Amino acid sequence: MEVVILPDAAAGAGVVADAVAALLGRRPEAVLGLATGSSPVPVYDELVARYRAGAVSFAQARAFLLDEYVGLPAGHPQSYATYIDRVFTSRVDFGPGAVRSPDGTASDLAAAGVAYEAAIKAAGGVDLQLLGIGGDGHIGFNEPGSSLASRTRLKTLTGQTRADNARFFASLDDVPRHVITQGVGTILAARHLVLVAQGATKAAAVALAVEGPVTAMVPASALQLHPHVTVVLDEAAASRLSLASYYRETYANKPAWQGL
Ligand code: GLP
Numbered sequence: 001m002e003v004v005i006l007p008d009a010a011a012g013a014g015v016v017a018d019a020v021a022a023l024l025g026r027r028p029e030a031v032l033g034l035a036t037g038s039s040p041v042p043v044y045d046e047l048v049a050r051y052r053a054g055a056v057s058f059a060q061a062r063a064f065l066l067d068e069y070v071g072l073p074a075g076h077p078q079s080y081a082t083y084i085d086r087v088f089t090s091r092v093d094f095g096p097g098a099v100r101s102p103d104g105t106a107s108d109l110a111a112a113g114v115a116y117e118a119a120i121k122a123a124g125g126v127d128l129q130l131l132g133i134g135g136d137g138h139i140g141f142n143e144p145g146s147s148l149a150s151r152t153r154l155k156t157l158t159g160q161t162r163a164d165n166a167r168f169f170a171s172l173d174d175v176p177r178h179v180i181t182q183g184v185g186t187i188l189a190a191r192h193l194v195l196v197a198q199g200a201t202k203a204a205a206v207a208l209a210v211e212g213p214v215t216a217m218v219p220a221s222a223l224q225l226h227p228h229v230t231v232v233l234d235e236a237a238a239s240r241l242s243l244a245s246y247y248r249e250t251y252a253n254k255p256a257w258q259g260l
Contacts, residue, residue, distance in 0.1 A: 001229040002260070003210060003247035005238040009198045012232040013042035016130070016194055019230070019260040020047060021056045023128050023192075028060040031120075033129030033187075034088065034099075035066050035140075036080045039196050040130050044088035051092040058094045062123050064116075065101035066131070066140040067181035070154065074105055078168050102152055102180040109180055113152035117186065129190035133197050136160055137205045137218035141181035148214070148222045150183030184222045193229045194260070195220070197237040206233060207240035230260045 006012045020043075023030050034040075050056045065084055072079045081101040089099045100119055106112035120126060131139050136158065142150065143158050156177055157165075166172040187193065197206050209220035210231060223229045238244050 001210065001224060001226075001231060002251070003231045003233065003238070003241065003243075004251050004260075005233050005235065005241075005244060005248055008234050009042040009196075010046075012196055012198070012234060013046040015260060016043045016196060016230075016232055017046040017050060017056075019192075019194065020128060021050060022259060024056055024058070024061060027127065028057070030061050030127045031123050031125065032058075032061060032063040033066065033126040033131075033182075033190050034063050034084055035130045035132050036083050037132040039132035039198060039202075041087055043130065043196060044091075048088070048091045058089075058092045058098075061094065061098065063089065063094065063099045064120055064123070064126060064182075065099070066129075066187070067179055068102045068104035069176040070104045070109065070178035070180055071176050072104060079104065102182070104180050106180075109154045113154070113180060116152045116180075116182075120186070120189075126190035128192045128194060129187060131187070131193060131195040131220075133195060133202055133205050133209060133220050134161060135164065135201055135205055137208055137220045139184065139187060139195075139220045139223075141179040142184050142187075142219040144217045144219065146184055146216055146219050148188075148216055148219070148225075149185040151186050152180065152182050155179050155181050184219050188222060188226050191228065192260075193223055193226055195223065195229070195231045196233075197231070198234045200236040200239060202237045203240040206231070206237050207242075211242060 103112040162175040208218045
């Protein structure tokens, strides 16, 4: 696992955008894994700026979203499919049908999970998966206690996650209880995992995920089992890491050819 500590979200977005652009440069038909939430937004804004400058194209790329609320009608402003379209995918040149998300409107959610896994496999798997982290250590919507081998399936949100996400809805009662999310096992199957986190509210979860034991109680700790993980943090999100100075020294002395 590589931990990159940078002064702010904009600096982090620059290095993540570099990795995405390098991937698309060598493999234009690459498969991206996209995350919602606010943490990756600076990365999306940076990629949009580079697209507008003619420096990167998504025309042949495909993308899979991590998760979706269950029960929100298609087109609901807070559905994750709508959200990713608004903040990123409609602002660049993805082709029609190139961006997929789990079907939270399906009457058979178990079958929808199986179908989503099959679609990812048929696309050749995810090359680069962007991730945020919940304050309780969740990735996607894999709440504490999620199987580390789990695949796309129905999950029930914790009260804390519903409260965290209530700001996007008219009231807490409007936040769905159920979601369909890629499992931890699904996420671990991507070739490169890039987790971004900013701010002091994420510091404890980041420290547990990066330096704590691997445990289903902190689903993001499963990233320690993956051979190619990059964790991009601002100073506040990194503030509880015991090896922070080692990570800084490592990154400062990294050979330029290595990339992320
Ligand atoms: C939601 C999403 C996660 C995201 C998390 C943190 O629960 N399902 O994918 O990482 O929120 O969100 P934010 O980045 O807004 O802090």
